[in-house]
Amino acid sequence: MSKQVTILGATGSIGLSTLDVISRHPGQFELFAVTGNTNVAGMLEICQTYQPKVAVMANADAAKLLQQQIEKNGIATEVTAGVDSLVDVASHSSVDIVMAAIVGGAGLLPTIAAANAGKRICLANKEALVMSGDLFLDAVSNNGATLLPVDSEHNAIFQSMPPEVQQGATLSTSGVRKILLTGSGGPFLTKPLEEFGEITPAMAVAHPNWDMGAKISVDSATMMNKGLEFIEARLLFNASFEQMEVIIHPQSIIHSMVSYNDGSVLAQMGQPDMRTPIAHTLSYPARIESGVEPLDFSQLADFTFVKPDFNRFPNLALALEASKSGQGATTALNASNEVAVEAFLQGEIRFIDIAQLNERVLNAHVNSKPNSLSDILELDAQARQFAKQVITQGI
Numbered sequence: 001m002s003k004q005v006t007i008l009g010a011t012g013s014i015g016l017s018t019l020d021v022i023s024r025h026p027g028q029f030e031l032f033a034v035t036g037n038t039n040v041a042g043m044l045e046i047c048q049t050y051q052p053k054v055a056v057m058a059n060a061d062a063a064k065l066l067q068q069q070i071e072k073n074g075i076a077t078e079v080t081a082g083v084d085s086l087v088d089v090a091s092h093s094s095v096d097i098v099m100a101a102i103v104g105g106a107g108l109l110p111t112i113a114a115a116n117a118g119k120r121i122c123l124a125n126k127e128a129l130v131m132s133g134d135l136f137l138d139a140v141s142n143n144g145a146t147l148l149p150v151d152s153e154h155n156a157i158f159q160s161m162p163p164e165v166q167q168g169a170t171l172s173t174s175g176v177r178k179i180l181l182t183g184s185g186g187p188f189l190t191k192p193l194e195e196f197g198e199i200t201p202a203m204a205v206a207h208p209n210w211d212m213g214a215k216i217s218v219d220s221a222t223m224m225n226k227g228l229e230f231i232e233a234r235l236l237f238n239a240s241f242e243q244m245e246v247i248i249h250p251q252s253i254i255h256s257m258v259s260y261n262d263g264s265v266l267a268q269m270g271q272p273d274m275r276t277p278i279a280h281t282l283s284y285p286a287r288i289e290s291g292v293e294p295l296d297f298s299q300l301a302d303f304t305f306v307k308p309d310f311n312r313f314p315n316l317a318l319a320l321e322a323s324k325s326g327q328g329a330t331t332a333l334n335a336s337n338e339v340a341v342e343a344f345l346q347g348e349i350r351f352i353d354i355a356q357l358n359e360r361v362l363n364a365h366v367n368s369k370p371n372s373l374s375d376i377l378e379l380d381a382q383a384r385q386f387a388k389q390v391i392t393q394g395i
């Protein structure tokens with residue numbers, strides 16, 4: 001019987017790659033719902049091509065426009081709007097799999113709803129996990145949901161872990177010494193530091209290896225992406241700070257590794273194409289065709305590794321500090337970073353201001369101790385407000 005899939009964030013980079021994979025397996029997956037925010041043209045094209053049962057726009061005005069186009073084109077898809085609708089399609093009784101691919105904290109409520117409803121969650125939206133941590137993981141385990149990491153590094157780590165860790169065993173009793181979290185270093189790995197003040201949004205979103213949305217591309221350029229991923233990996237694999245190491249691998253061929261007590265290091269490799277981890281999580285434990293060609297090792301020119309430079313990438317240092325401090329720090333840092341990246345993309349602050357702003361917000365909230373979803377949402381809102389205030393007053 002085919003699995004019913006909801007794609008949260010279908011109009012984005014991960015959403016479109018998911019549609020590509022699903023369309024290769026018509027008998028295996030059926031599209032229940034797709035969601036977007038403001039991109040009406042993108043959503044109309046998805047509805048025309050894939051005929052989902054429901055299309056949700058987070059933005060009500062966009063939903064009205066989509067409804068008009070859906071009627072005009074005689075498409076059978078039902079159009080709804082708002083956060084409650086996002087939650088509905090993530091937790092609907094017909095749905096088996098939820099691809100969580102909304103960018104940022106906006107994805108938290110529908111993803112938690114999917115966990116509470118016991119769904120298989122293919123998690124791309126790292127911000128949701130970073131901002132809610134154990135609360136999210138408890139929702140998964142208390143409701144029989146399955147959480148599979150789509151983020152390429154975490155998917156690679158998952159694939160390189162012994163099976164008992166995937167069932168909840170600890171790293172140390174399973175012979176794991178360390179998780180080696182790889183990162184490309186982004187577009188500014190070797191750029192002279194004195195030129196960082198001149199970095200434009202167009203330069204920052206031009207990732208050397210991956211084709212991604214604007215927010216995660218900027219995060220890769222500041223290496224906040226690796227910081228968020230450090231926090232994400234600690235949560236997903238119950239890893240201590242000391243069991244984690246970040247290593248720069250500019251070619252993005254290895255997607256991360258697990259180092260074992262006996263000296264073995266297991267790595268997952270592949271083309272930098274998200275259809276591989278997406279296909280893995282959709283069909284796990286079975287392997288399905290994803291459209292991605294295997295690596296041709298005879299064509300790989302370079303295969304290099306270097307330690308990260310925290311002076312060049314202060315956001316990475318901040319994220320590691322937040323990871324040590326706890327949930328209040330990671331929630332606040334994530335909120336600040338979302339505001340900072342948006343402000344940078346809008347030309348309101350400079351690239352180098354992102355880390356400065358994040359440091360101010362982190363320091364102001366580092367001792368917060370959120371204990372519930374409402375605490376998390378309140379802290380997230382406070383940190384965003386504070387970050388916006390700092391921008392207005394001058395960083």
Ligand SMILES: NC(=O)C1=CN([C@@H]2O[C@H](COP(=O)(O)OP(=O)(O)OC[C@H]3O[C@@H](n4cnc5c(N)ncnc54)[C@H](OP(=O)(O)O)[C@@H]3O)[C@@H](O)[C@H]2O)C=CC1
Nearest residue numbers: 009011012013014037038039058102103106124125212213
């Ligand atoms: N792209 C990649 O290769 C990878 C991405 N990820 C993670 O996956 C997530 C998605 O990334 P990516 O696909 O690149 O991002 P995109 O910017 O390409 O897509 C984001 C999606 O979220 C929707 N969205 C944005 N804001 C809201 C909102 N307020 N409410 C509801 N929906 C909203 C967008 O809708 P609309 O189009 O209408 O704006 C779009 O569908 C991120 O968390 C990212 O960190 C993780 C690993 C790799």
Ligand SMILES: CC(=O)[C@@H](O)[C@H](O)COP(=O)(O)O
Nearest residue numbers: 151152183184185186220225
């Ligand atoms: C594809 C993916 O998972 C991204 O998170 C990617 O890792 C970004 O590249 P960086 O390693 O440069 O952050």
Ligand SMILES: [Mn+2]
Nearest residue numbers: 151152153229
């Ligand atoms: Mn990643």
